[in-house]
Amino acid sequence: MPKVMLLGFRCERCEHEWFPRELEQQPQTCPKCKSPYWHRPRKVDISEENRVTSAWTPHALDGKTVEYNLARGKKSDAGFGFFSASDLGDGTMQIIIRPITGEPDIKLIQDEADLIKTHQGKYRFSCFSRS
Ligand SMILES: [Zn+2]
Structure with a gap:
């Protein structure tokens, strides 16, 4: 029987x-626990380097599509996904890219947050540290 891979959420x-x-x-809420925060890790888990500032507000980024290509050490992470952005209440925010492929979340550091631009193509934003 042919098999297909389905994309889902956790x-x-x-x-x-x-x-x-x-x-x-x-999705707006988790269909099971109904939490609107289903896509956000609890704030206590956020490390210092993932507390960033941005010209964009969390609301402007949250849930929007992004194409990314980020140099991380010797390898690069590239593809597209959704932003998850949340205000941490201390003037900083956390910005996460959730790859559409289901690969692990990418938590942006300040240098990467500075690269977020509106996308000229089909996605809402781009974040390229490597082209
Ligand atoms: Zn849930």
């Missing part, structure tokens, strides 16, 4: 996994 709060009907937009 709740950060209750670990429920589900497959949306369409991937155009990030």
